[in-house]
Amino acid sequence: MWTDLLIDNKPVRAIYGENNEPDLSDVEMQKISIGQYGLVLELSGFNLPNPLPKRWAERGLTNGCCALHFYNKGETSIYRRANLNIHQYKHMSIHIKEEPNGKKSAIITDQHDNCYLEIEADFVSMNKIGGC
Amino acid sequence: MWTDNVKDSDELKSYYGSQGPDLSHSYLWPFEIDCHTNKVHLYLEFEDWPTPLPTDWVIEPLAFVYLELELGGVHYNTVNLNCNYDQANITIGSLSTGGIHIVIKNETGSLVYDIDASTASVVSFGYGNHKWD
Numbered sequence: 001m002w003t004d005l006l007i008d009n010k011p012v013r014a015i016y017g018e019n020n021e022p023d024l025s026d027v028e029m030q031k032i033s034i035g036q037y038g039l040v041l042e043l044s045g046f047n048l049p050n051p052l053p054k055r056w057a058e059r060g061l062t063n064g065c066c067a068l069h070f071y072n073k074g075e076t077s078i079y080r081r082a083n084l085n086i087h088q089y090k091h092m093s094i095h096i097k098e099e100p101n102g103k104k105s106a107i108i109t110d111q112h113d114n115c116y117l118e119i120e121a122d123f124v125s126m127n128k129i130g131g132c
Numbered sequence: 133m134w135t136d137n138v139k140d141s142d143e144l145k146s147y148y149g150s151q152g153p154d155l156s157h158s159y160l161w162p163f164e165i166d167c168h169t170n171k172v173h174l175y176l177e178f179e180d181w182p183t184p185l186p187t188d189w190v191i192e193p194l195a196f197v198y199l200e201l202e203l204g205g206v207h208y209n210t211v212n213l214n215c216n217y218d219q220a221n222i223t224i225g226s227l228s229t230g231g232i233h234i235v236i237k238n239e240t241g242s243l244v245y246d247i248d249a250s251t252a253s254v255v256s257f258g259y260g261n262h263k264w265d
Contacts, residue, residue, distance in 0.1 A: 037162075
């Protein structure tokens, strides 16, 4: 499970359970922020937890949203390749895995399997998780 | 001049003229892409102080000038996200089509971003001081 790769997966486990997690195979890309702190992806459009938390149900939320933060111990590379001219934000797929060297990589592709962005980092954390 | 192709740049031009400030030693934080609108937000801090200095601006350690730009219709000619973002060298030029061309290099002179924007506007501009943080 990709959430096993998070620095702290307790919040997402508390919401989705031990054997379920957000499915990032068809998401909406909301925002990408890049800076000295690393790279933050803001996503939405993935599956809600089942059962739905009561407060989420009361608010009529229809899909999940989160922010993933990729960062390094030092000033090493985080970027592999990008084609940011793919002006597509819906139906994007994010595949996160651990590399043999222990780094965490993420490849973001569109529905035609074109690479939008590929990155790797020492750490990945989930800054926020919720419904929207 | 690039500032002539930037909306809401009157205050910036009144301080620096149409050539704009020297952004060769800038702190870039962050480079933010809105995936829905294809707009990019650039927030820059730099220390090219205008002459004359506005009366309420004080040149002292931790003081800076900030400029936030919103770029629309962005085309990425070159992207290399690996950068020491607190030592960015930024050059902005104008496009004959009315937009602007931005080149961002890192502290060793390597190209990080080369982008064209068909529209640009100043979101915020002014004086700041990190001692207020």
